[in-house]
Amino acid sequence: MTRFIFITGGVVSSLGKGLSSAALGALLQARGFKVRLRKLDPYLNVDPGTMSPYQHGEVYVTDDGAETDLDLGHYERFTGISSRRSDSVTTGRIYSDVLAKERRGDYLGATIQVIPHVTDAIKDWIKADVTDEDFVLCEIGGTVGDIESLPFLEAIRQFANEVGRERAMFVHLTLVPWIPAAGELKTKPTQHSVKELQSVGIQPDILLCRCDREIPADSRRKIAQFCNLRPSAVIQALDVDTIYAVPLAYHAEGYDREVCRHFGIEAREPELGRWQQVVDRIRSPEGEVTIAVVGKYTSLLDAYKSLAESLRHGGIANNVKVNLNWIHSEVFERDDAVQHLENVHGILVPGGFGERGSEGKIASARFARERKIPYFGICFGMQMAVIEAARHLAGISKAGSTEFGPCEEPVVGLMTEWVRGNTLEKRAAGGDLGGTMRLGAYDCNLAAGSQVAEIYGTPAISERHRHRYEVNINYKDRLEKVGLRFSGMSPDGVLPEIVEIPDHPWFIGVQFHPELKSRLFEPHPLFSSFIAAAVTQSRLV
Incomplete structure (x- = not known):
């Protein structure tokens, strides 16, 4: 019997x-349950x-x-x-489906x-593609x-009534702020947030109270009393x-004990030893x-969330702290790269779109190649690393990308068709932007004896993609003659997936997004x- 937990938020966003x-999903997993997590976003x-x-x-x-x-x-x-398409839905998707049916x-x-039509569609999405999961956790955005959130709140209210409260619960995340001038924590924002939730017919079963310090017992009792909860259901969520x-x-x-109590479940205590080991390594x-x-979006680090976490995973694997120096690529268009990169132990240039900042990324790749600094x-x-090699190793001075407009040497060009499994997919240059890139998992064959084959330990891999432009296979021979190895290719041998420089300590470029598969x-x-290469580099500096 699948149980559903709905997580809502109040007071402010970004809690x-x-x-x-x-x-919570990890805690329930550690207790031996099978879980699934979903996100319902209210934007159109x-x-x-395309955002x-x-x-x-x-x-x-x-x-x-x-x-x-x-x-x-x-x-x-x-x-x-691994999440699936059915684990994410927006208001826009719901209305598109409803209107298509109409x-x-x-x-x-x-x-x-x-x-009932929109709320029914939301409820259908909540329970779609659910098989033998013990718990499905649904986060409501906003x-x-x-x-914008009202249709989703109405839908989960209806859903809980239909499946019965023994199979559904509501968790509400709120803020308990510290007011320095008053010298105390304030519970009123939480009370008002719960009142707002109750006004649409939802009584939270658990309150998660974000705060930067301990909530006194009397304050927790006050929250419980005013929000119609037992004190044990008021959980403080302290900053860590x-x-x-x-x-x-x-x-x-x-x-997690309170969740099990709500559903009347007798479950084993969670096995959290490996979590403690990871935290100990981090600390x-x-x-x-x-x-x-x-990068070019460094003023908002959420743009590189998976990237940052994957680098930390690499640090955990090597038992080192990874300090991230976020540099906007445009600075290299006015400053010498050595001013910003001389003392780093590795250089990573992430994905992005558009010409702005591209020359700075090319300069970063050149600096890493010439100074023998690990480059990812x-x-x-x-793509920028390949253009750099084309310009400065192969002598193709006008090498560029058609993403930035017409160019004489399109080392990187628009991809209009590719193979996915047994299907040929096609895109038009002037077509819609939404959902038209090469998206999702694609296979890649690794060259025998290459550095990436040694790293992966397998001759074939599957990685997630999100891009519209590809390195032009027609330049492969000219680039390989000057030292750039195409060490990963699509199964049909048409699309370059990985390049590396064999005589460099660690210089690898990948067309896919490996950060999306790091755990x-x-x-x-x-x-x-x-990160292991960066550790070696740190000993040379």
């Missing part, structure tokens, strides 16, 4: 509903694929090619369970309304009180020094390295190897 959901975009990173942060891509919210990355990193006549002439300590902190506060590393991340180019970072307890091999 950490995604982390709270992921941590069909998905976040600016400054608007929404990272776009997380699943194996089956869905562009989703970055919280799904937290779910995967904490639980190790156009087909599926509603038999009925007047289409939010209730903040209670937002007009690493997100991977959150499951341990929640368990210490009794969060007491044997050394440290500095990695320069040369991801997606756009690989806390299974660090991605490329990130583990990159």
Whole structure:
């Protein structure tokens, strides 16, 4: 029997509903349960694929090619369970589906309304593709009180009534702020947030109270009394020094025990030894390295959330602290690269779109190649490394990318067709932008004897993609003659997936996004190897 837990948020945004959901999923897993995590977002975009990173942060891509919210990355990193297209939905997707049905006549002439048609569609999505999971955790995006969230709140209210409260529960995440002028924590914002939730017919079963210090017992009793809860259901969610300590902190506060109590479940105590080991490694590393991340969205680090966590996973694997030096790529268009990169132990150039900052990324790749500093180019970072090699090793001075406009030497060009399994997929240059990139997991064959084949320990891999442009295979022979090895190719041999420089300590560019498959307890091999190379570099500096 599958049970459903709905996680809502109040008072302010960015309290950490995604982390709270992921941590609870990990705790239930540690108790032996099978879990699934989902995100329901209230914005009208069909998905976040066309949204600016400054608007929404990272776009997380699943194996089956869905562009989703970055919280799904937290779910995967904490639980190790790969998300699917059915685990993410937006208001835009719901309305698109409802209107498509209306156009087909599926509603038999009925007047289409939010209730019941939209709420029914949301409920269908909540229970779709559920098999033998013990728990399905559904995070509701936005903040209670937002007009956009109302259809979702109404839908989960109905859903709980339909499946019975023995199969559903509501968790509400709020803020208990410290007011310095008054010298005390204030419970009123939480009270008002719960009142707002109750006004739409939802009584929370557990309150998670975010705070930066201990909530006194009398304050917790006051919250419980005014919010119609028993005191044990008021869980303080204190700030911690690493997100991977959150499951341990929640368990210490009794969060997972309260969930089991609500459902009347007698479950074993969670096995959290490996979580404690990871936290101990983070808090007491044997050394440290500095990695320069040369990107174009560095003013909003959520744009690189999975990347940052994957680098930390690589640090955990090597028992070192990874210090990240975020550098906007445009600075290299006015400053010498040596001013910013001379003392780093590794350089990573991540994905991105558009010409702005591209020359700075090319300069970073050249600096790493010439100075023998470990270099990791991801997606756009690989393309810029190939353009750099074409210009400065192969003598193709006008090498460029058609993403920036017409060019004489299109070393990187628009991809209009490719093979996915047994299917040929095609895209038009002037077509829609949403959902039209090469998205999701694709296979790649590794060259025997290559560095990446040694790192992966297998001749074939599958990695997640999100891009519209590819390195032009027509330049492969000219580039390989000057030392750039194409060590990973699509199975049909048409699309370059990985390049490396064999006589460099560690210089690898990949067309895919390995950060999307790194897990806390299974660090991605490329990130583990990159940080190991950075550790070696740190001993040479």
